[in-house]
Every structure is written in C-alpha cells, then in structure tokens.
Amino acid sequence: MIAPKPKKSLNPSTLLAPLPVVLVSCRGLAGSEMDKPNLITLAWAGVINSDPPMVSVSIRKSRYSHQQIVDTREFVINLVNQPLLKATDYCGVKSGRETDKFADCELTPVTAEGLSIAPAVAQSVLSLSCQVRQIMELGSHDCFIAEIIAVQAATELFDKQGRLRLDKAGLVAFSHGHYYGLGEMLGFFGFSVASKKVLAKRMPKKVKGEE
Amino acid sequence: MIAPKPKKSLNPSTLLAPLPVVLVSCRGLAGSEMDKPNLITLAWAGVINSDPPMVSVSIRKSRYSHQQIVDTREFVINLVNQPLLKATDYCGVKSGRETDKFADCELTPVTAEGLSIAPAVAQSVLSLSCQVRQIMELGSHDCFIAEIIAVQAATELFDKQGRLRLDKAGLVAFSHGHYYGLGEMLGFFGFSVASKKVLAKRMPKKVKGEE
Numbered sequence: 039m040i041a042p043k044p045k046k047s048l049n050p051s052t053l054l055a056p057l058p059v060v061l062v063s064c065r066g067l068a069g070s071e072m073d074k075p076n077l078i079t080l081a082w083a084g085v086i087n088s089d090p091p092m093v094s095v096s097i098r099k100s101r102y103s104h105q106q107i108v109d110t111r112e113f114v115i116n117l118v119n120q121p122l123l124k125a126t127d128y129c130g131v132k133s134g135r136e137t138d139k140f141a142d143c144e145l146t147p148v149t150a151e152g153l154s155i156a157p158a159v160a161q162s163v164l165s166l167s168c169q170v171r172q173i174m175e176l177g178s179h180d181c182f183i184a185e186i187i188a189v190q191a192a193t194e195l196f197d198k199q200g201r202l203r204l205d206k207a208g209l210v211a212f213s214h215g216h217y218y219g220l221g222e223m224l225g226f227f228g229f230s231v232a233s234k235k236v237l238a239k240r241m242p243k244k245v246k247g248e249e
Numbered sequence: 250m251i252a253p254k255p256k257k258s259l260n261p262s263t264l265l266a267p268l269p270v271v272l273v274s275c276r277g278l279a280g281s282e283m284d285k286p287n288l289i290t291l292a293w294a295g296v297i298n299s300d301p302p303m304v305s306v307s308i309r310k311s312r313y314s315h316q317q318i319v320d321t322r323e324f325v326i327n328l329v330n331q332p333l334l335k336a337t338d339y340c341g342v343k344s345g346r347e348t349d350k351f352a353d354c355e356l357t358p359v360t361a362e363g364l365s366i367a368p369a370v371a372q373s374v375l376s377l378s379c380q381v382r383q384i385m386e387l388g389s390h391d392c393f394i395a396e397i398i399a400v401q402a403a404t405e406l407f408d409k410q411g412r413l414r415l416d417k418a419g420l421v422a423f424s425h426g427h428y429y430g431l432g433e434m435l436g437f438f439g440f441s442v443a444s445k446k447v448l449a450k451r452m453p454k455k456v457k458g459e460e
Contacts, residue, residue, distance in 0.1 A: 039355045040332050042371035043403035047362055048413070050397045052302045053375060054326060055415060056269055056422045056431060057295065084268065084295020086307045087387035091263045094305055094392075096297045115265060120435065121251050127441035144250045151258055160253035164264060174394070176298035181305075183385070186261045192254035202259070204266060204425040211267045211422045211431060212438075214415040220267060220422060221432030224331065227423075230338035 056211040056218065057081045061116040061126050062095060063147065064156045066106045075147040075157050077139040078103040079130030081212040082179060083115065091186040093168060096179035102134035107182060110155045111170035116162035119208040123217055126210075152188035163192040163207045267422040267429065268292045272327040272337050273306060274358065275367045277317045286358040286368050288350040289314040290341030292423040293390060294326065302397040304379060307390035313345035318393060321366045322381035327373035330419040334428060337421075363399035374403040374418045 060083050066072025082096035093115065097104045107113050118126045125143035132139060140147055147157030150167045158165040168184040197203050211218050226232075226240055237244070271294050277283025293307035304326065308315045318324050329337045336354035343350060351358055358368030361378045369376040378399040385392040408414050422429050437443075437451055448455070 040372040042357050042359070043374060043405065045376070045401040046404050046407065048400040048402055050302050050400055052296045052299055052304070052397065053328075053377060053400050053402070053415070054269055054271070054294065054296050054304055055328060056267065056420055058265055058267055060265070082296045082298070083265065084297075084305060085263045085265050085293045086295075086305055086385075086392045087293075087390045088263055089389040090387075091261050092387055093263070093265055094295060094297055117264075117266060123435055124441045127436060127439065131439055131442050146253050148253070161251040163254060165256070166264060174297075176301075176303055176394075178300040179298045181297045183387075186263065189259040189261055189264050190256040191259055191264070193257050194254065196257065202425070204264070205427065209267055209424060210435060213420060213431060214413070216416065216437050217435045217440075219432035219435055220424060221430035224334055224421060224428040224430055225338060226427050228338065228342055229428075230335045231342050 053214070055213040057213065058083050059118050059126060059210055059212040059217060061118055061122065061129060061159055061162065062103065062113050063116060063159050064103050064106045064113045065110065067109045068155070070109070072102070072106050072109070074138065075140050076103050076106060076134035077129040077145070077159070078134070079126050086183065092184060093166070093186060094181050094183055096176070096181045098179055104180065107170065108173065112153045112156040113168050113182070113184070114150045114153065114156050114158045115166040115168060116159040117164040117207065118210050119163055120210060120219060122161060123210050127217070150188070151190055158190065163195060164204070165190045264425070266424040268424065269294050270329050270337060270421055270423040270428060272329055272333065272340060272370055272373065273314065273324050274327060274370050275314050275317045275324045276321065278320045279366070281320070283313070283317050283320070285349070286351050287314050287317060287345035288340040288356070288370070289345070290337050297394065303395060304377070304397060305392050305394055307387070307392045309390055315391065318381065319384065323364045323367040324379050324393070324395070325361045325364065325367050325369045326377040326379060327370040328375040328418065329421045330374055331421060331430060333372060334421055338428070361399070362401055369401065374406060375415070376401045
C-alpha cells in the first residue's frame with residue numbers, strides 16, 4: 039500500500055508529464071512567400087483518437103509554421119531520438135522566418151507519403167503524415183486536430199520477423215522543461231493482470247528479479 | 250551529420266511516442282447510479298494550450314468513466330510514477346462498472362482543489378483539477394477539451410528553495426504498448442543555443458563528459 043502524499047497548491051499550469059517531443063515539418067503554399075520547408079519543435083502534441091488515427095498539435099499564432107499549416111492543412115510529425123535531439127531543441131528556439139532550419143541542422147526534407155506539400159525529415163526514425171481536419175482557437179495556442187494518413191518507419195527498426203521495434207529507437211521524452219531518454223522497461227499494457235507464463239515470456243528480467 | 254534513414258510504409262496508426270500515462274479520477278452525479286469514485290488509465294492525453302492551461306483526454310464512449318465525465322464535466326489527471334504503475338495498469342484493464350478500482354488498488358479518493366465532484370488520488374505525486382469546456386466526437390473516442398483550474402503537488406517534491414523538482418518523481422512514460430521509466434537527463438529547453446557557462450551550471454556532467 040502506498041502512503042497518501044501531503045500536497046501543496048500551485049498556480050494552474052500545464053504540469054502534465056512526461057510529454058512527447060516531436061519535430062514537425064511543414065511548407066508554405068507553392069508560389070507563396072512561405073513556399074519553403076520549415077521545422078518546429080512541439081511538446082504540446084498527443085494522440086486523440088484511435089480509429090481513424092488522429093493527433094492534436096498546438097502552435098502559437100505568431101510562429102511561422104502556424105501560417106504555413108493553416109494555409110496548406112498538412113504537416114508531418116517526426117519522432118525524436120537522441121541523435122536528433124540537438125537539432126530538435128534548436129528548431130524549438132529559432133524561427134523559420136529568419137533562418138532555414140533544415141540547412142542549419144543538416145537535415146533533409148523528403149516527400150511524405152500521402153501528402154502533396156509538407157515534407158518529412160529523412161533523418162527521423164518515424165514520420166506520421168497528417169492532414170488537418172479542424173483548427174481550434176484556445177487562447178495562447180491554436181490546436182490543430184489532424185488525421186494520420188500514412189506512417190513511415192526506418193527499416194533499421196524492424197526485426198527479423200518484420201516486427202516494428204520502437205524500443206530500439208532511443209526516443210526522447212519531455213518533462214518540466216527537460217529532455218530525457220527512456221529508461222528501464224517497467225511493464226506492458228495489461229501486465230498487472232497477466233499470467234506468470236506471459237510475464238516470464240514478456241518481462242523475463244522482472245520475473246526473475248522478483249523470485 | 251545524421252544519415253537519412255531508408256523507410257518502410259506502415260498502415261496509418263497512432264504511432265506517436267513516447268506518450269504520458271495518466272490515472273484519471275472521476276465520479277458520477279450525486280444521487281445517480283454512477284455516484285461512486287472511479288479511475289481510468291489513459292495515454293491519449295496531452296497539453297493543448299498554455300494560457301489558459303488546457304489539456305485533452307480521449308475516452309471511448311463505452312467506458313464507465315466516459316458517462317461520468319459527460320454528466321459532471323469534471324475530472325482529475327493524476328501523474329503516474331513507478332510505485333503507482335501496477336495500479337495504473339490495472340485501472341486501464343478493468344471496468345468501474347464491475348469493480349471499485351480505488352478499493353482494489355488500495356487508493357484513496359480525496360477532495361480535488363477547485364472541483365465539487367471528481368476526486369483526486371491521494372497517492373499520486375501531482376494532480377491536475379480539470380473542468381471540461383468541450384467534447385469532440387472523433388470516431389472511436391470522444392475528446393474532452395478541458396481547462397486545468399488547480400494543481401496540487403506532493404510536498405516531498407519541493408527542494409529547500411521551494412522549487413518543484415518533478416525530476417525526483419520517478420514518472421512513467423508509455424511507448425508502443427510498454428511502460429518506461431525516464432532515463433538520463435539529456436538537456437533542457439534551449440540547451441542547443443546556451444552558453445558554455447549556462448551548460449556548465451545546468452548540465453555539469455554532460456559538459457565534463459564532452460571535454
């Protein structure tokens with residue numbers, strides 16, 4: 039039994055953690071002033087529906103990428119692993135209005151499956167092609183409600199049986215202003231009610247450690 | 250420079266990772282059949298706005314908690330750390346229609362600051378009191394758009410200077426069906442453009458390691 043925790047009140051704030059950190063790629067309308075590939079880093083991103091697969095990403099109106107995505111209704115979510123982290127942090131600080139973030143970070147825009155305008159980041163291990171379905175104005179941010187229409191994952195992430203091993207990707211989480219690697223695997227969905235046989239197969243170290 | 254990754258296409262799915270895993274607490278309307286404290290575990294949760302602070306959580310219509318939250322328009326997001334993980338997994342598998350998850354997991358419902366109906370979980374290190382502003386029907390899930398109106402954090406998480414040290418909480422992330430502890434701190438927001446002085450102060454081990 040876990041002891042109840044005495045609590046202290048804080049001002050209301052966005053203290054949900056950990057969060058994803060993603061590198062979003064986009065591009066302005068063809069022929070417009072904004073017709074160039076751009077990147078923005080976001081932690082205000084999440085899954086909101088399973089079928090159809092949908093995500094939300096929230097962006098301040100002042101950001102260059104905001105107008106590009108409003109105009110084209112397309113963006114790509116590129117997952118961030120440790121080799122991509124420094125570039126990802128940079129893309130969260132700098133503005134596409136002043137610099138070419140793809141060039142600055144030595145990243146390559148490539149065609150994103152299913153989209154006609156927004157590029158994917160060639161160096162990311164996994165990209166989600168997203169089409170905007172709705173934009174909600176919430177205050178500081180606009181929330182883009184989007185459907186995932188295609189997924190592309192690095193071939194290096196598949197095992198011999200052809201299964202996606204996202205645990206091998208070295209993904210990064212965001213928590214209270216800091217980036218963290220993922221640490222120890224603590225369980226799988228349903229482990230609390232799984233049989234000993236299933237636990238021994240799926241969490242061999244844990245089961246041995248408890249004996 | 251990072252090499253571009255050859256990619257393989259997958260069917261569209263919710264492969265955004267890592268994600269938060271949260272224990273949401275709620276309660277039905279007073280006097281109704283559903284007037285009992287309940288818990289549901291969600292990974293489809295995220296921040297969607299900074300000012301006012303807002304979150305989204307998505308829940309299937311079939312879940313018991315769904316109707317409770319629709320009726321009361323209140324819920325609490327309780328952050329999950331390692332001691333709370335087994336209970337959290339259990340609450341994602343079981344239904345409040347058939348069992349009392351607070352009792353099963355030896356958890357205690359307590360008053361959540363700012364709310365009149367939904368309780369918080371006394372054993373969680375941090376609770377966000379949420380009021381629903383809008384419900385979006387997306388398909389498999391309904392997405393609850395909510396404002397965070399109060400935050401309560403365990404006193405044990407504050408250092409001598411009174412600063413919240415969420416890094417001491419042992420929070421858990423969810424990725425591709427598995428739970429993970431947070432591992433190494435890899436940087437802070439803005440580290441890619443920070444001065445050596447700031448880096449030496451905020452990431453002493455990293456800076457030393459690079460020398």
